[in-house]
Amino acid sequence: MPKTASALGAVEVGKELPSLKKTISQRQIDCYSGVRPKSIHTDVEWARQKGFPAPLAQALMATAYVSQMMVRWLGTGFIQGGKISASFIKPVIVGETLTARGVITRQEEVAGRPYVTVECWCENQDGVKTLVGSASGFADQLRA
Amino acid sequence: MIEFKPISYEDVTVGEEFMSDDFLIKPEDVETFAFAVDDHDPWYFEDSPYGGTIAHPVLLGNQALMMRHSKYIIPAGLHAKMHFEFVEPIRTGMRVRTRGKVIDKHEKRGRHYMVTEFATCDEATGAVLVRGQFTQMLFPKSGVHEHAKNR
Numbered sequence: 001m002p003k004t005a006s007a008l009g010a011v012e013v014g015k016e017l018p019s020l021k022k023t024i025s026q027r028q029i030d031c032y033s034g035v036r037p038k039s040i041h042t043d044v045e046w047a048r049q050k051g052f053p054a055p056l057a058q059a060l061m062a063t064a065y066v067s068q069m070m071v072r073w074l075g076t077g078f079i080q081g082g083k084i085s086a087s088f089i090k091p092v093i094v095g096e097t098l099t100a101r102g103v104i105t106r107q108e109e110v111a112g113r114p115y116v117t118v119e120c121w122c123e124n125q126d127g128v129k130t131l132v133g134s135a136s137g138f139a140d141q142l143r144a
Numbered sequence: 145m146i147e148f149k150p151i152s153y154e155d156v157t158v159g160e161e162f163m164s165d166d167f168l169i170k171p172e173d174v175e176t177f178a179f180a181v182d183d184h185d186p187w188y189f190e191d192s193p194y195g196g197t198i199a200h201p202v203l204l205g206n207q208a209l210m211m212r213h214s215k216y217i218i219p220a221g222l223h224a225k226m227h228f229e230f231v232e233p234i235r236t237g238m239r240v241r242t243r244g245k246v247i248d249k250h251e252k253r254g255r256h257y258m259v260t261e262f263a264t265c266d267e268a269t270g271a272v273l274v275r276g277q278f279t280q281m282l283f284p285k286s287g288v289h290e291h292a293k294n295r
Contacts, residue, residue, distance in 0.1 A: 022181070022182055028180045028181070028182070029180075031176050031177075031180040032177070032180035032181065032206075033206070038219065059222070059223040059226075060202070060205045060206065060209065060223060060226060061180070063202050063205065063226055063228065064177075064180075064181040064183065064200065064205075065181065065183075067201050067202045067228075068181070068183045068185070071185065071187075071201065072185070075193070076193050076194075078201070078230065079194075079198065079201060079230060079233050080230065080231065080232060080233065081230065081231075082201065082229075082230045083227070083228060083229050083230070084202075084226070084227070084228045085225075085226075085227045085228075086225065086226050086227075087225050088222075088223055088224060088225070088226075091222070141193075
């Protein structure tokens, strides 16, 4: 049963969302990107020729982690009306562990509905950010 | 008949349009995506507030990113930025297609970028499901990028 933001008191600027941790396997990259020769994601030799120590996870995978974090929280308010703006600032190598995090930075009214913006980022196992950006959506049908 | 050629900064033009193939969203696509990103939300497999299952909002991101492959040979490239706006739920059984247009190309600190805006629509109704824009970096003809060398 969806809950309103006011009922939960869950929309509070500065509050951190529950994080998500993902260790990325080659098989997951293969499924995401599709296995192809001459791909920096799925061809080990090609990735090395391009200067990387091993295949890279596709950058877009990290937006899926941000999306998961937002859908878990905002539910339909993210599915219809949600946004993600992301910059990919460091390549992610297969086997690395990413943690998706978000902190509420703004609460406003859009089209008569509560709308929230979250500063989001993904960081690797060394705490180095690989994605930075923002995500937003309507907060009147909170899921959690 | 399309004459594919290796992509180059010089060849890409602002205003150039792209179109993906159409794609039928099948249950196995949703399942494969769920495995790939380790997200098995019950809305994607059991039921959702929309009545029946929906798909991950970012499921079709690659359909947008791969549009340029319908005209060019892409030896390698890096994805620099992504902006998504989720308009309507994506549902299994929809046949979808993404259309896009290059809206900018630029050089920054010795690297070349192209910016593409896109909209992914339900082919049956024309309804926009997802729209946005993305920035992709083009590798130089030497094949090795400074960013990779510096790791």
